[in-house]
Amino acid sequence: MSAALVVLSGGQDSTTCLAWAKKRFAVVDAITFDYGQRHRVELACAVEVARRAGVRQHRTITVDSLKQLGGNTLTGDTGAALGASGAGGLPNTFVPGRNLLFMTLAAAWAWQLGTRDLVTGVCQTDYSGYPDCRADTMVALQQALRLGLEAEVVIHTPLMHLSKADSVRLAQAEGGLELLAWTHTCYAGQVPPCGACPACLLRAKGFAEAGVADPLLVRLAG
Template identity: 50%
Template sequence: MKTSKALVVFSGGQDSTTCLGWAKNRFESVETITFDYGQKHRIEITQAKKIAKALHVNNTVLSLDAFAQLNDSALIDGTKDIGAHHATHANLPASFVPNRNAIFFTLAHAFAQKQGIEHIIIGVSQTDYSGYPDCRAPFVDALEKALNLGSEAAITFHAPLMHLDKAQTFALAQTEGVLTHVIDDSHTCYNGDHTHKHPWGYGCDTCPACVLRKMGWEEFKREENVRNS
């Protein structure tokens, strides 16, 4: 039986769309929150609104101008090579946005308090996390504890993709009934290409996000063929 309210941190990408399907199948009331932080792949905001509407959930968009001022990521600065190393974190990809998830999750936590929501669903994964340290379980656990301590709240973070790779994420999207939305509507391409469609969805086919998604789709289809043979 579905109970309680849930908030999905929703980028409109493959992972968060899968998480939205997962949440709708487990919670009585679900809404989404999307962040406009000056990302060059702004099409994801449009797609987030489209998917939320199609799945009959409310979507709130919060604007965060501070990230543009920090300008420390190729996801924001269009002059930086998306496939290079990060300028100030040499061991991380150029797409890393310092403290992005900490800020997103903190704001989601505050929004959840305002809305009387007990659960927050996030699409992070430490299996296919592209080297981002803020996509790992210890970070999520520590932040949940700190935010609840700092607000006398008892909100639970859920990361259903934490231990799944991209192939398993495609499989979960199929199980939760949102695979069509993942393929036809979601956006993960760092270059903001939503004009070229592939079997795995829209994208440039060359940026790290597209390569990871493509590889996951191909593995998902191989495993599906084996199951059906």
Template identity: 50%
Template structure:
């Protein structure tokens, strides 16, 4: 597993982190706080079944601030954007009470078409208004369900389109793109030690079904949905490394 070190502090415009309240986005927020002088967060309410993730965001932000005074000083405003129209046009297992299964097209029915494209477009519009140049997201092409809008090529193409369309110089950062879930846990520990790992276990939410009744070694969730299984296996490998 490659070693992870802190990066240089970047002062050119600050950063906006796509912050859902899940394991990946919490790790990305810590990553951004370690690198940028000013960090704001944005979450999206699109009618997701696991909407409980949005309620985790304030607790995670507060926990990160208590963990390191320098992070608390950098952590700026939080924003929530309502995108109910995305949920209305998405007949998926993340926006409807249906069983999670594979579709004929080879993608799981948890895929919300255009979700990351919409998220990053709205994030860029917000970053434009807030004077933030860097946009950080938890997209990953290593441990993922085949979602095409999580691929590196998609993110690079979108960066070009956003910069052309807004006449700006946004930089889209995806620190998890080429690491798996075990390495994501390791990244969290390298940034904030066991305290950050414990915070993510206790207060983040990644389960697709929104279940927080069952506590597992890796956190809360149903334990059987694809998100829970991926997180559990990653945590097991992280602990055994």
């Protein structure tokens, strides 16, 4: 039976990937990482999205190790504004190695489940300055995971080369719009979303360009 494991953050992109996976695999599991993110609402969204999507198993794994290694903005160790410029010219929301770590942990769980296919919502089109979300990084990591786990590992990145508008269209095509009503995007952690932070603006632009009403806003307005 074909199975996939989706890395689910509770945001728009990974939820779109979950809808994509549900259409293609008989069994879908989901894994979420609690790395001390400032906005805990994301984790609750992941639980709700996974439940509504009918995944087989959903696990939230606590990853304290990144926090132990030092301060960064998303984990709330500094008071800096999200999105400001940080070390090496990268945004201060860059947590070095975060996505490499998450994919490795996802692969470790998939190995135990006997699941070959991993799905992640990383995207280099709306490139946010995170080198660990790029296609070449994912290809290299896939190779490292195959060798290191001595197993077939396939990393699917359905959004890698899509614009935000195309991503909205994909969610629509996969029947995933309803799920997007339960996602969280806002960098300010607000529900309803603030509508003014870079993440809210990017999301709004995508829905506007796709000509689709954001189901989250529709639900909250309802």
